[in-house]
Amino acid sequence: MRRDxxxxxxxxxxxxxxxxxxxxxxxxxRRAQLSVFQLFLAVFEDLKLRPVEYTxxxxxxxxxxxxxxxxxxxxxxxxANFVTLVHGLEERNLVERIPSDADKxxxxxxxxxxxxxxxxxxxSVHDRMEQDLVKRLGGQKARKQLLDLLDRxx
Amino acid sequence: MRRDxxxxxxxxxxxxxxxxxxxxxxxxxRRAQLSVFQLFLAVFEDLKLRPVEYTxxxxxxxxxxxxxxxxxxxxxxxxANFVTLVHGLEERNLVERIPSDADKxxxxxxxxxxxxxxxxxxxSVHDRMEQDLVKRLGGQKARKQLLDLLDRxx
DNA sequence: TATTGTTATACTCTATAACTATA
DNA sequence: TATAGTTATAGAGTATAACAATA
Numbered sequence: 355m356r357r358d359x360x361x362x363x364x365x366x367x368x369x370x371x372x373x374x375x376x377x378x379x380x381x382x383x384r385r386a387q388l389s390v391f392q393l394f395l396a397v398f399e400d401l402k403l404r405p406v407e408y409t410x411x412x413x414x415x416x417x418x419x420x421x422x423x424x425x426x427x428x429x430x431x432x433x434a435n436f437v438t439l440v441h442g443l444e445e446r447n448l449v450e451r452i453p454s455d456a457d458k459x460x461x462x463x464x465x466x467x468x469x470x471x472x473x474x475x476x477x478s479v480h481d482r483m484e485q486d487l488v489k490r491l492g493g494q495k496a497r498k499q500l501l502d503l504l505d506r507x508x
Numbered sequence: 509m510r511r512d513x514x515x516x517x518x519x520x521x522x523x524x525x526x527x528x529x530x531x532x533x534x535x536x537x538r539r540a541q542l543s544v545f546q547l548f549l550a551v552f553e554d555l556k557l558r559p560v561e562y563t564x565x566x567x568x569x570x571x572x573x574x575x576x577x578x579x580x581x582x583x584x585x586x587x588a589n590f591v592t593l594v595h596g597l598e599e600r601n602l603v604e605r606i607p608s609d610a611d612k613x614x615x616x617x618x619x620x621x622x623x624x625x626x627x628x629x630x631x632s633v634h635d636r637m638e639q640d641l642v643k644r645l646g647g648q649k650a651r652k653q654l655l656d657l658l659d660r661x662x
Numbered sequence: 663t664a665t666t667g668t669t670a671t672a673c674t675c676t677a678t679a680a681c682t683a684t685a
Numbered sequence: 686t687a688t689a690g691t692t693a694t695a696g697a698g699t700a701t702a703a704c705a706a707t708a
Contacts, residue, residue: 370582371570375563378634379641379651380544384559385584386658387537394534405538406698409529416525423666428524430539435699437668451667459666459707480532487533490660497533500657504540506644560675577689586677591691605690613684613689 379507390487397483401476406431407443408480411465411473414449419462421454448472533661544641551637555630560585561597562634565619565627568603573616575608602626 375381394405403411406429413425426436440463443449448469451461465473488497529535548559560583567579580590594617597603602623605615619627642651 370567370574370578372567372582374566374570375583377655378563379638379654380541380548380559381563382655382658382662383537383541383544386661387534387541388584389662390534390537405534409532409535412528413524413526416528420524421666424524428526429529430542432700433667434669434701457666457708461667484533487661491657492660496657496660499653500533501531501536503645503650503654503657504536506646506650507540507641508536508543575689587690588678588692589676608689611685611689613682615690 383507393483393487397479398476401472401479403476406439408476410439410443411448411469411476414463415465415470415473418464419452421457421460422451422463423460425463443469537661547637547641551633552630555626555633557630560593562630564593564597565602565623565630568617569619569624569627572618573606575611575614576605576617577614579617597623 391405394408398404398408409429410425413428414420417425422436422440423433426433431439440449440451444451447466450464450466450469452464454460454462488494491497491500545559548562552558552562563583564579567582568574571579576590576594577587580587585593594603594605598605601620604618604620604623606618608614608616642648645651645654
């Protein structure tokens with residue numbers, strides 16, 4: 355039994371039945387991921403930093419001197435595509451590629467002084483964003499639960 | 509204190525310190541989403557169906573006669589890009605676009621008989637995949653928890 | 663022979679502008 | 686004027702192949 359006019363007397367567009375799609379885990383994961391990434395882009399608009407660039411900076415800071423291949427691989431980025439990414443960060447004087455003594459084929463990645471200062475700021479901005487997300491989730495326990503559940507799917 | 513040789517006497521590649529990145533909600537969401545989508549692509553390789561195409565078929569089946577714009581919008585797809593998607597499904601005789609009587613600008617979307625049979629099969633394949641994911645998560649309660657948490661981020 | 667960084671390239675996904683035919 | 690569908694196009698993101706230098 356249809357009752358079109360119950361809530362919209364002027365016959366607005368009917369709502370679609372989305373019950374089945376909203377039960378699909380992959381679909382919901384994607385929507386949530388896009389939502390969080392869009393928040394990231396908005397928050398980091400002034401710093402002109404994309405999510406992947408932030409993780410690269412963090413990873414270099416926590417693992418100075420590593421090869422491009424190592425950083426790229428742990429992030430699931432093809433080394434061919436990582437070249438452009440690192441070049442961009444290098445042009446902004448955030449990262450430097452130092453030819454390795456031990457292996458002359460490889461570049462050791464380091465943050466510049468400017469890169470360290472930039473990351474310190476980015477981290478504080480990011481921490482506030484994460485705290486906002488944790489608040490949305492309902493606290494640290496909920497965050498832990500989420501990361502735990504995501505781990506089982508990865 | 510570094511103890512490189514504790515577990516790798518032959519001095520294999522050191523593991524990177526990834527603790528900070530693996531604590532980032534957006535990063536973990538993305539990895540999990542990619543993982544689930546890759547599973548989908550593997551499971552649906554024979555049916556040659558992408559995740560977005562599956563949700564489109566489901567949505568049309570549950571909302572026959574709707575306009576392209578309506579289906580596209582609820583999925584967050586630009587109507588310009590939705591054209592190609594629907595054409596692909598139409599060429600496979602899964603979907604038909606019937607010019608609307610009420611609004612001659614619009615196409616009403618329906619599944620063909622073949623599309624209904626195809627979707628019935630796809631649904632059963634998809635159900636098995638979801639059951640596998642639920643098992644990984646630790647049961648229906650864990651699934652409910654996950655969808656609940658994802659909702660708060662979306 | 664294998665690996666590192668690189669270039670070139672192609673394919674998908676996404677976003678915008680502009681057109682047409684209708685409303 | 687606004688909307689539905691469409692086309693064209695540009696920009697990201699991602700994947701593979703091939704090359705030079707080095708291991």
